[in-house]
Amino acid sequence: MSLLDVEDLVVRYETRDGPLHSVNGVSFSIDDGVNYALSGESASGKSTTAKAILGLLPDHAEIESGEIEFEGRDLRSLAPSERQDLLWEEIAFIPQTAIDALDPVMTVGAQIRQAIQTHREVSDRNARRRARELFETVGLDPERVDDYPHRFSGGMRQRVVIAMALALDPKLIIADEPTTGLDVIVQDKIIDNILQIQEETDSSLLLITHDLSVIAETCDEMSVLYGGSVMEQGSIDNLLLNPSNPYTMGLKNAYPALDDGGDNLVSVPGKPPNLDSKPTGCVFEPRCPFADETCATTDPALEDLPYRNQRVACHNADRATRMRREAEDASTWGGGAAGSRPDDGEVLLEVEDLRKWYERSESLLGRLPIGGVSPSVTGLSNSLRRWYEQRGEIISEVLGDGESHVRALDGVSLSVARGEILGVVGESGCGKSTLGQTLALLEEPTGGGFRFDGRSHEYYQDGNLRSFRQRLQIIFQNPYESLNPRLTVEQLVKEPLTIHGYRLDERHEAVRETLERVGMAPAERFLEKYPNELSGGQRQRVAIARALVIDPDFLVCDEPASMLDVSLQAEVLNLLRSLANTEGIGVLYISHDLASLTQIADRLSIMYLGRFVEEGRTERIVTDPKHPYTEALLSAVPETDPRGSRERVALDGKPADPAGLPTGCRFAPRCQKSTDRCRAEEPELDAWAGSDHSAACFHPAEDPVTGEPARVGGSADD
The missing domain is CATH 3.40.50.300 (P-loop containing nucleotide triphosphate hydrolases)
Structure with missing residues (x-):
């Protein structure tokens, strides 16, 4: 028996312009310990499917038909109280925007404890201990469980929400775009975090995302949705390496990769369909470069491909090999050449030693005296300082600590x-x-x-x-x-x-x-x-x-x-x-x-804490990075090839406060190669001999021109 079974799900929204057929016969199954992905463009039905599973559809949405079973239990027939017991306890949800999921007037630890104690009879002490354990699990400092959401970065807030989802050891986690909008370092930490958690808890994951590289590195199986229908589904290896539906081919070739060489990206022409009526033919036909008359009049069934864990809804699946080859060419999709890149032209913008510093400012509350003592007084007592911190005030922005500007x-x-x-x-x-x-x-x-x-x-x-x-x-x-x-x-x-x-x-x-x-x-x-x-x-x-x-x-x-x-x-x-x-x-x-x-x-x-640490031609930086920070950024880019095994360069900690920068190289506190010199002296952005590639780093490396050991960021006498 599967953990989750969705069979022929149909969801309709009632709008002022009439019904919107958002999901039209979606079916898939997730087994124990399997990570499953739903992918596709916006309005493909991914999030609506997840909300239908969770029972979180808005009032103007209705499940017309279909079955949703979790461990053999019919989720559609559950009473509200039964569903409330199921959610968090056995099925947890990670929303896309973490800040919207966290109560700004409660500490994050209190919110985790609330989730635990709502479902289980646990003492405050044990609930607090569990919250600290969860912080360690997701890579957060347990000492910060009493901080408020606004004191965390976007990536840290996302990890707080992941911790909440794990609080009761659920069997299934549903994550809706958990890394969208995050920088590559934070995204990589969250991906690695999810994988470690999967290994430790043996829970299953339903990941909703349009990011194929995240899918390649976290999931085992997937369904590709378009216009509320499943276009293709099966194992990640089959779908990402040998897609058989033109829509999957278009998405795959539209995704940028570090080694693509700067060729024109494929862009699927047109726009998603208007779902005010159920399609009579293939829903992707108006945008498909391989469509024929049959595609326009007959809706293709989702059928098994022989000898492969793969199902595809396409009338031309027997020509998949030839379509894959042609789909790699942007012109197949109507894309024209962008023209040749011009030779070096006249300089239009020239920036020299540009600085922008912000003065630290007191908050409105920070200027109000409490008990006759202003919180802006440098000698604020520790007890009063804690009083403000417990109420979410960012004391580092209120109190002078020897540094008055954010650089x-x-x-x-x-x-x-x-x-x-x-x-x-x-x-x-x-x-x-x-x-x-x-x-x-x-x-x-x-x-x-x-x-x-x-x-x-x-x-x-x-x-x-x-x-x-x-x-x-x-x-x-x-x-x-x-x-x-x-x-x-x-x-x-x-x-x-x-x-x-x-x-x-x-x-x-x-x-x-x-x-x-x-x-x-x-x-x-x-x-x-x-x-x-x-x-x-x-x-x-x-x-x-x-x-x-x-x-x-x-x-x-x-x-x-x-x-x-x-x-x-x-x-x-x-x-x-x-x-x-x-x-x-x-x-x-x-x-x-x-x-x-x-x-x-x-x-x-490449910018780090207000300064450039490396510059050069794109292809040179990608193939031959010189600064450890650039190496970390490149290593954090996920691969779309599920067979890949990239080597992560882990970065400890987070960037320093721009108002309290460390002495020496500002990247040194997070750099695994840092030396005493790095921590005492800030390197300049110097070019390699005979090249336009420059980096601010003291580490010895091989000069790309002479092949001799050389240093960047130091003088000729180093």
């Missing part, structure tokens, strides 16, 4: 030429976004500066900001926050034209042309829509169109594709590469995703 940027230099893409990569909190916002003059530089097209940033600040904004645009990570929800697409894209005084008769045509230029064609279909009526990928395209409509010379892109499905991410990356190649736009692309950057960036700059 977000601490001496950054770079240059970007016309037609060039420079990738800036690093962990969360390293200063990447501050760099982008400072270069866009949304933040005032503290020191140093930059020149844009030959003029200093002070020139643009001195009454010339409008011309600067017209020529340099920034694209933010989250289009929800950068697009006004009360404006239509046409109004959003037209607004920059209005601000910069374009003629009225030019604006409509410019909006239409720009929308189609970013893949929203025909533009008339989108002009009157509001942001909430668009998919995530479409919203991001509107944000890009808004930046491009005034024909800028330079784009600052701050994680513009990190939250997108793999196919939509490929579209954005291909678009930016094409714009750089064909129109000579300079691009600064900020990301924590090294695999994506290798597809479009000409050069990479």
